[in-house]
Amino acid sequence: MHMLQLSKRLQAVAELVGECSVAADVGTDHGYIPVYLVAAGKAQRAIAMDIREGPLSQAREHILQYGLEQAIEARLSDGCLGLKPREADVIVIAGMGGALMQRILMQGEEAAAAAEKLVLQPQSEIASFREFLLRQGYQITAEDMVREDGKYYPMMAAKFLGKDAYGTVRNAGKEDIADLFESRIACKFGPLLLEQRHPVLKQYLLSQQKQKQKIQKNLKANARQNVAARTEELSRELMDIERALEFFAGKESGL
Secondary structure, three states: OOOOOOOHHHHHHHHHHOOEEEEEEEOOOOOHHHHHHHHOOOEEEEEEEEOOHHHHHHHHHHHHHOOOOOOEEEEEOOOOOOOOOOOOOEEEEEEEEHHHHHHHHHHOHHHHHHOOEEEEEEEEOHHHHHHHHHHOOEEEEEEEEEEEOOEEEEEEEEEEOOOOHHHHHHHOOOHHHHHHHHOHHHHHHOHHHHHHOOHHHHHHHHHHHHHHHHHHHHHHHOOOHHHHHHHHHHHHHHHHHHHHHHHHHOOOOOO
């Protein structure tokens, strides 16, 4: 049987998982991630989880196709609710909206907090999702970003440190770390992506800058009263992009 070829996005998600004993994939869809992780020897066992029977039956087909039914369980579950604490050392939640992922982590907090690692790839509300992780006591331990079919996909690994972890960091005098993660710019674009000067993030920032400058120019050309608020909003967004781009010029102060 040939090795399963993942999309660029899912391959990057799998790379963030690394090696583990048991991986749980929440919202598994076709079961690509669990099949890949077990077939590649990155996970000894996996749990493919989905709230709907349809995607789960497709996942079962893929599991059988690769002869991995002894190592991968397909399980009907609403988010992490069907997962016991410490049943999986890595939990993957990828390809959903950030608000839905927040709900999944809140409802399945016991299992999520007990995991060694969470691998998360929100499709939307990314800035507020990063802020949510911080406020809930999770530390972002790694970040990556890929571009596929003209779209940009940021993703992250996180670990639960405890609800009081944020306060502890600040009180220990390590305010530079806390401030970096608290910063609106860091939450918007990714603290570790900025720190690494990630090339795909730079590509994204330059693309957004060009797009927003073009919109701003068109709005100014049609200088009507009712576009003033949108013009101001674009100016703020462009300022944020410029501040993020300073990292790539090596000007790290003022984040």
